[in-house]
């Protein structure tokens with residue numbers, strides 16, 4: 001049995017390029033007692049993986065050269081020597097960028113036969129959607145009637161957070177690039193207002209755009225990007241506002257010494273603001289609560305999501321790089337088996 005994997009070939013300098021990765025074919029050993037052979041149906045790319053490519057630990061372990069790239073995936077059990085699983089079982093798990101994996105089954109989640117979407121189990125029903133759900137509810141503590149602002153709102157994290165906020169009775173403002181994303185957020189995802197990100201290159205210019213659609217200020221800012229948008233959001237926060245630090249994509253390719261950070265901490269005093277980061281893995285014992293709610297909303301048409309699906313493993317590294325360049329609309333997925 002042989003399997004193809006995408007591995008980290010060298011450490012990226014600045015923005016990653018496809019040549020930082022390579023496809024390897026590996027011989028898989030005979031399946032040992034207690035383990036499963038999983039055929040991967042969908043593999044996915046996460047922007048946060050960028051933080052691990054330098055080898056240093058961030059909130060996750062740094063990656064080694066030659067290691068298979070990580071990412072939530074959907075797989076089907078092809079062979080089992082673990083009595084808890086049988087061939088044909090559908091699983092969601094961290095199988096990474098590989099056509100087949102041998103695993104113990106620990107850390108996987110069973111996909112119910114009734115699921116409204118299989119691919120969503122490598123997308124919004126895993127890390128991104130769970131981050132949006134728990135970040136908005138448990139860290140942002142959003143309440144009905146409040147105004148919620150979300151950066152990178154058309155991405156899987158932001159779009160989920162925004163729609164959960166709408167379901168909670170909030171007024172939701174998104175920030176995204178381009179007419180296609182902005183109209184999808186308004187017309188499909190039900191956002192109340194959407195601001196164009198491009199062309200507002202200073203804190204003042206972005207704060208003006210936010211103030212235009214949220215004249216009474218922002219109660220919860222769900223931050224996926226950092227950079228000047230964070231400072232613009234701080235300028236627009238209402239007293240007792242909460243900032244959820246989900247990601248800092250504007251700084252992911254920057255050398256630590258040249259990251260923007262924030263320059264408006266002084267506003268936290270007068271406005272009594274609170275800013276808190278989250279790591280989605282902290283909520284692992286409540287994932288079922290979130291996926292039960294989200295699958296119900298998907299089935300009822302109340303939670304919409306976009307996917308950008310390619311076929312085969314070979315284009316996945318380039319898809320990841322394009323995602324970091326902001327060129328991909330929707331969860332980046334590779335379909336590896338039918």
Ligand SMILES: NC(=O)c1ccc[n+]([C@@H]2O[C@H](COP(=O)([O-])OP(=O)(O)OC[C@H]3O[C@@H](n4cnc5c(N)ncnc54)[C@H](OP(=O)(O)O)[C@@H]3O)[C@@H](O)[C@H]2O)c1
Pocket residue numbers: 046047048049127128131151152153154155156157158175176177178181197224225227245246247248249250251278279280281323324325326327328329330
């Ligand atoms: N804390 C956690 O546990 C956790 C878990 C998962 C993900 N995350 C984080 O959540 C964030 C969103 O993840 P996602 O998977 O949904 O990806 P995503 O939002 O689709 O990320 C790509 C998008 O980010 C925006 N972007 C890219 N470069 C930017 C820049 N320089 N300045 C501002 N915006 C930029 C672009 O959207 P626009 O051009 O439309 O603005 C781009 O399309 C990421 O930061 C990720 O690391 C955190």
